[in-house]
Amino acid sequence: MTELLTDNQDTKILIVDDTPANISLLTEMLQLKGYQILAANDGQRGIKIATHLLPDLILLDIMMPDMNGYETCQILKSQEQTRNIPVVFISAKSEIEDVLMGFSVGGADYINKPFHEEEVYARIKSLISVQQLNKQLSHSETELKTVLQKYQQQADRLEKIVSHIDNAILEVDAQGNIEFVNPAVSQLFDYNITELEGMNLLQLLAEPFAGEYKQCLLEPGRIEEKQFSSILVKRKDGCEFPVDFSLITLPADEPRYLAIFHDISIHKNREEKLKDLSYHDSLTKLSNRRRFDEFFHKEWRRSLRNRKPLAFIMIDIDNFKLFNDTYGHKQGDDCLVTIASTIRNTIKRPGDMVARLGGEEFVVLLPDTDREGVMQIAEQIRKAVEKQEIPHYSSARGIVTISLGIAISMDNNCDSTEQLYKNADQALYQSKKTGKNRYTVFE
Numbered sequence: 001m002t003e004l005l006t007d008n009q010d011t012k013i014l015i016v017d018d019t020p021a022n023i024s025l026l027t028e029m030l031q032l033k034g035y036q037i038l039a040a041n042d043g044q045r046g047i048k049i050a051t052h053l054l055p056d057l058i059l060l061d062i063m064m065p066d067m068n069g070y071e072t073c074q075i076l077k078s079q080e081q082t083r084n085i086p087v088v089f090i091s092a093k094s095e096i097e098d099v100l101m102g103f104s105v106g107g108a109d110y111i112n113k114p115f116h117e118e119e120v121y122a123r124i125k126s127l128i129s130v131q132q133l134n135k136q137l138s139h140s141e142t143e144l145k146t147v148l149q150k151y152q153q154q155a156d157r158l159e160k161i162v163s164h165i166d167n168a169i170l171e172v173d174a175q176g177n178i179e180f181v182n183p184a185v186s187q188l189f190d191y192n193i194t195e196l197e198g199m200n201l202l203q204l205l206a207e208p209f210a211g212e213y214k215q216c217l218l219e220p221g222r223i224e225e226k227q228f229s230s231i232l233v234k235r236k237d238g239c240e241f242p243v244d245f246s247l248i249t250l251p252a253d254e255p256r257y258l259a260i261f262h263d264i265s266i267h268k269n270r271e272e273k274l275k276d277l278s279y280h281d282s283l284t285k286l287s288n289r290r291r292f293d294e295f296f297h298k299e300w301r302r303s304l305r306n307r308k309p310l311a312f313i314m315i316d317i318d319n320f321k322l323f324n325d326t327y328g329h330k331q332g333d334d335c336l337v338t339i340a341s342t343i344r345n346t347i348k349r350p351g352d353m354v355a356r357l358g359g360e361e362f363v364v365l366l367p368d369t370d371r372e373g374v375m376q377i378a379e380q381i382r383k384a385v386e387k388q389e390i391p392h393y394s395s396a397r398g399i400v401t402i403s404l405g406i407a408i409s410m411d412n413n414c415d416s417t418e419q420l421y422k423n424a425d426q427a428l429y430q431s432k433k434t435g436k437n438r439y440t441v442f443e
């Protein structure tokens with residue numbers, strides 16, 4: 001008995017009846033079982049109490065003035081707050097129509113007056129336990145909904161991140177078959193998403209990387225995460241470009257991987273561009289003094305080591321100051337560009353170098369070239385420039401010409417690169433002095 005009292009003490013039952021004696025009787029009976037009792041003597045008050053205090057069960061009389069039990073029940077069932085509270089009709093009306101009417105307006109049970117205490121109690125108890133189970137169920141359902149909602153939000157967030165991220169992300173199976181790609185993959189490799197989903201990861205990699213990763217993929221469980229920097233991948237058009245590449249094992253029953261590509265070609269291009277800028281003359285695109293000095297010292301040491309001649313030609317445009325004064329600096333620049341490309345086009349061997357050291361001063365370095373060879377080349381260059389017939393009305397010939405000075409390092413005749421440079425400079429001076437548009441070999 002004590003146990004029952006404890007069980008029921010949190011359970012509220014609302015009794016709605018216009019006969020005070022009925023209320024008293026039921027109250028006494030149910031209080032003995034430990035229930036908390038609320039009471040109302042008409043339908044309106046019953047609805048008010050039910051709405052505010054939310055009882056666990058309502059015992060409802062049918063025959064009441066103003067609003068009868070059926071009407072009261074209908075209103076309770078139409079309100080969100082009270083819809084789920086079970087309503088038990090208690091009535092002297094015992095015709096089958098009355099009972100059916102009770103159920104049809106939403107009643108959960110129907111008890112005839114006069115009633116047996118134990119029967120009333122048994123029915124109440126069973127309805128309340130069903131009600132409590134329902135409450136638990138709906139609570140779990142709400143909890144489940146919240147959890148699902150949370151997961152959904154998390155998934156939505158992840159999807160947004162993955163679809164907006166610049167890195168190309170692919171999910172592949174153990175054979176490398178592509179199962180998911182983010183939009184960046186499509187942009188990077190120029191395939192559309194449908195094409196990609198029928199492809200294998202290895203098709204995106206250039207050799208020898210494809211072969212290397214094939215092994216990785218075919219030995220599942222061998223990798224947790226593998227990172228490779230600066231590997232080559234290929235676009236749909238076959239064009240190859242560098243990326244950083246990570247392969248990560250995903251937590252799943254079957255082996256699966258996440259492949260992430262980070263495009264570094266922009267970075268690489270910038271690096272190469274900077275290097276290019278620092279080594280080239282921006283006007284003529286020839287190598288600049290810095291590049292030339294490095295090359296000169298390298299070739300100098302090599303010529304000594306191999307006991308081979310190293311030929312050096314210094315070139316200066318004749319009367320260039322006069323040219324600039326006559327035609328202006330813009331024309332002067334155009335002239336420099338023409339002369340530069342003319343010299344470069346004359347020098348055919350890949351091991352030779354043409355550089356612009358500044359102003360109208362050009363140099364040509366010819367490894368492993370003897371006196372005869374360098375004289376031939378110097379004359380070719382001189383003729384080639386002459387053939388351009390760049391007008392220069394202020395000069396004696398009416399066209400732009402060049403003077404050349406040649407020095408050759410051979411059989412230890414020269415101490416240093418500086419010496420070779422000086423010798424060529426002196427030969428050039430000689431060419432200028434003896435009428436220009438010619439070459440002189442330093443003796």
Ligand SMILES: [Mg+2]
Pocket residue numbers: 017018019061062063064
């Ligand atoms: Mg009544």
